[in-house]
Amino acid sequence: MANPLEQFTIKTLVPIQLGQVDASLTNAGLFMVLTVAAILLFLSLSMRQRLLVPGRWQSMAEISYEFIAGMIRDNVGSEGRKYFPFIFSLFMFILFANLIGLIPYAFTFTSHIAVTFAMALVVFLGVTVIAIARHGLHFFSFFLPSGIPKVMAPVLVPIEILSYLSRPISLSIRLFANMMAGHTMMKVFAGFVVPLGILGGWAPLSVDVALTAFEFLVAFLQAYVFTVLTCLYLNDAINLH
Amino acid sequence: MEIDAAKMIGAGLAVIGLGGVGAGIGSIFASLISSIARNPASRGQVFGLAMLGFALVEAVALYALLISFLILFT
Numbered sequence: 001m002a003n004p005l006e007q008f009t010i011k012t013l014v015p016i017q018l019g020q021v022d023a024s025l026t027n028a029g030l031f032m033v034l035t036v037a038a039i040l041l042f043l044s045l046s047m048r049q050r051l052l053v054p055g056r057w058q059s060m061a062e063i064s065y066e067f068i069a070g071m072i073r074d075n076v077g078s079e080g081r082k083y084f085p086f087i088f089s090l091f092m093f094i095l096f097a098n099l100i101g102l103i104p105y106a107f108t109f110t111s112h113i114a115v116t117f118a119m120a121l122v123v124f125l126g127v128t129v130i131a132i133a134r135h136g137l138h139f140f141s142f143f144l145p146s147g148i149p150k151v152m153a154p155v156l157v158p159i160e161i162l163s164y165l166s167r168p169i170s171l172s173i174r175l176f177a178n179m180m181a182g183h184t185m186m187k188v189f190a191g192f193v194v195p196l197g198i199l200g201g202w203a204p205l206s207v208d209v210a211l212t213a214f215e216f217l218v219a220f221l222q223a224y225v226f227t228v229l230t231c232l233y234l235n236d237a238i239n240l241h
Numbered sequence: 242m243e244i245d246a247a248k249m250i251g252a253g254l255a256v257i258g259l260g261g262v263g264a265g266i267g268s269i270f271a272s273l274i275s276s277i278a279r280n281p282a283s284r285g286q287v288f289g290l291a292m293l294g295f296a297l298v299e300a301v302a303l304y305a306l307l308i309s310f311l312i313l314f315t
Binding site: 003004005170173174177178180181184221222224225228 | 289292293295296297299300303304306307310314
């Protein structure tokens with residue numbers, strides 16, 4: 001059986017060396033550029049005809065805007081509106097990355113822990129800096145939940161700190177593991193089709209079709225969950241401190 | 242024991258944890274269905290929370306699957 005993990009190898013397409021730093025364009029980098037180009041084209045071309053009653057493409061662009069605006073309004077409140085560009089970019093980037101990765105022979109760069117951990121770290125550090133800038137040293141009262149007996153504080157505070165520090169880890173691993181597991185499963189079942197021949201090959205093929213449909217759902221769901229959790233962490237930073 | 246045999250056994254043991262995840266996802270959707278049945282008007286609000294809960298539980302499933310793949314393929 002061929003190795004189903006081989007699809008995740010990073011290949012250098014255009015070698016670029018900046019002194020000591022290897023800044024080559026890899027297949028991951030190429031797909032990141034394609035993702036950003038796809039998002040820019042989608043949003044700018046859909047909104048070109050500014051119809052009052054939107055057509056289909058303009059509807060899709062407006063729905064994605066409203067979806068994120070509603071998410072920020074529900075989870076962060078009115079103070080979160082200034083973070084809308086970041087949250088919107090994050091959501092569209094992860095969504096388009098996951099969806100473009102479902103095209104056959106395309107590369108899913110969100111299936112790499114390096115990429116997802118970088119995004120989760122940006123979110124975590126950004127949220128922590130926002131919290132400290134807004135509340136100063138009072139930020140550390142976040143780790144002492146109110147309404148607990150004082151005796152339990154030495155036990156609870158380390159647990160709270162640990163669970164706060166595990167946020168970027170869980171955020172990054174959730175996205176990366178979903179993408180990697182989904183694509184690996186599709187490859188594994190695809191690898192069963194030809195060996196089972198004409199008589200048996202339809203079974204893994206139909207499972208693969210169902211898996212691909214499921215992966216479309218997962219692509220959207222993982223982008224949504226990453227963004228909603230970012231909004232919730234932002235809410236923790238701005239309020240409840 | 243051969244390293245390949247140990248890898249296979251380890252990968253098999255690692256996915257035992259997925260049983261709990263199946264119970265968890267079933268529990269989320271059971272409460273979703275019963276809450277929509279009680280109050281059909283709450284469907285819009287509750288559905289988003291149910292999707293968030295489902296994705297969080299599925300993440301645990303994928304942590305187990307990730308460990309299994311790591312054991313099997315590296």
